[in-house]
Each structure stands twice: as structure tokens, then as C-alpha cells.
Amino acid sequence: NAGVTQTPKFQVLKTGQSMTLQCAQDMNHNSMYWYRQDPGMGLRLIYYSASEGTTDKGEVPNGYNVSRLNKREFSLRLESAAPSQTSVYFCASSRTSGDTQYFGPGTRLTVL
Amino acid sequence: EDKVVQSPLSLVVHEGDTVTLNCSYEVTNFRSLLWYKQEKKAPTFLFMLTSSGIEKKSGRLSSILDKKELFSILNITATQTGDSAIYLCAVMGGSNYKLTFGKGTLLTVNP
Numbered sequence: 001n002a003g004v005t006q007t008p009k010f011q012v013l014k015t016g017q018s019m020t021l022q023c024a025q026d027m028n029h030n031s032m033y034w035y036r037q038d039p040g041m042g043l044r045l046i047y048y049s050a051s052e053g054t055t056d057k058g059e060v061p062n063g064y065n066v067s068r069l070n071k072r073e074f075s076l077r078l079e080s081a082a083p084s085q086t087s088v089y090f091c092a093s094s095r096t097s098g099d100t101q102y103f104g105p106g107t108r109l110t111v112l
Numbered sequence: 113e114d115k116v117v118q119s120p121l122s123l124v125v126h127e128g129d130t131v132t133l134n135c136s137y138e139v140t141n142f143r144s145l146l147w148y149k150q151e152k153k154a155p156t157f158l159f160m161l162t163s164s165g166i167e168k169k170s171g172r173l174s175s176i177l178d179k180k181e182l183f184s185i186l187n188i189t190a191t192q193t194g195d196s197a198i199y200l201c202a203v204m205g206g207s208n209y210k211l212t213f214g215k216g217t218l219l220t221v222n223p
Binding site for chain 1: 116143144146148153154155156157160200202204208209210211213214215216
């Protein structure tokens with residue numbers, strides 16, 4: 001039982017490049033989330049998926065897209081990376097929207 | 113706009129000390145308050161609090177919620193160097209159960 005897994009662990013991009021961050025959970029959770037964490041800013045919600053087949057914007061969605069591929073997987077895509085998107089990205093999941101969220105190990109992304 | 117404020121932002125103590133971390137909040141349609149511990153990687157869950165005045169306890173850690181005064185405290189007794197971490201407070205609220213995080217308290221426990 002791995003919990004929440006994320007790939008890759010680290011990534012360096014050049015401005016304008018695209019990439020997809022992958023997240024999977026094996027806890028049979030219905031809800032999944034993407035956060036970014038920046039120094040002095042705390043964790044901020046980018047997008048979330050309350051259940052399979054639904055996605056909604058969080059606090060900071062601009063420059064990102066998401067796909068809830070199936071119940072297990074929730075990916076985050078940067079279409080044209082910008083230096084302002086340099087951050088640590090965390091995926092989380094919960095049994096339902098109102099339950100405790102469990103976090104993956106994070107992806108450290110640097111955009112040059 | 114929902115707001116979570118943690119204090120202090122950082123704290124340095126010696127092993128064996130007792131610490132109290134604070135979290136105050138303003139949130140629409142409060143549902144629960146959560147505490148997480150973050151070491152080098154992912155935040156790990158500590159407590160979820162939904163009712164006022166009921167202490168939750170796990171070993172040397174305990175937490176309590178005051179829904180009237182809109183705050184929570186996290187206590188750590190007999191601190192150890194392994195308690196060194198960032199402690200995050202988050203409040204769940206709104207119609208979509210959104211989690212709003214505070215900026216965290218960086219706790220350093222020196223031997």
C-alpha cells in the first residue's frame with residue numbers, strides 16, 4: 001500500500017516548455033487535489049477533483065490544466081512553463097471531499 | 113476570503129521543553145481544522161478537530177479547538193530533536209470543503 005505517489009521527484013524546465021506531473025493513489029479515495037507550496041506562502045490549492053469525472057479550480061489555477069484519468073490517477077499539466085511556476089507541487093487524496101487529505105512526496109519543479 | 117494565521121512563525125527550543133503552537137482562523141461555513149507535520153517531504157496528518165473543547169491526543173502531542181474564539185492550539189510535551197519540522201494548520205470550510213492552510217510554524221528542537 002504505497003498511498004499517494006508522484007512522478008517525477010524533480011524536474012527542470014526552460015520557459016515555454018510543457019510537462020505533466022503524474023499522481024496516483026491506491027487507497028480507493030474519491031477526491032484528489034493538486035497544491036503548490038512556495039516559501040512564505042503556505043500550501044495553495046491549484047485544482048481538485050471531488051470525484052471521478054469532475055474537476056474544479058482552486059485558488060491558483062492559471063497556467064495549469066488537470067485530468068482525472070480514472071479513480072486512481074490525477075495529472076497536472078503545465079502547457080507553457082513560466083519561472084513563476086517554480087515551486088514544490090503536492091498531490092493529495094481523501095476518501096471524500098470532507099475527509100482528511102493525505103499527501104504525496106512532492107515534485108520539485110524549477111523553471112529557468 | 114478564508115484566512116488561517118499561525119504563530120509563532122518559528123520557534124527554537126531545547127530537548128525536553130514543552131511548546132504550544134497557535135492557529136487562528138476566519139472561514140466561511142467551518143467544517144474542521146487539521147494539523148499536519150512537514151519534515152523534508154510531504155505533510156503528514158496529525159489531527160482533525162471538529163468539536164470545541166475535546167482534546168485529541170497522540171503520545172506527546174495534543175490539540176484542542178475553540179470554535180467560539182476561532183482558534184486551535186497544538187501542544188508538544190517533552191520535545192525531542194525528531195519533533196523538528198514545520199507544523200501546518202489547515203481549516204476546511206465552504207460549500208466545496210476547501211482546505212485553507214496557514215503558513216506554518218517552523219519548530220527547531222536543539223539537543
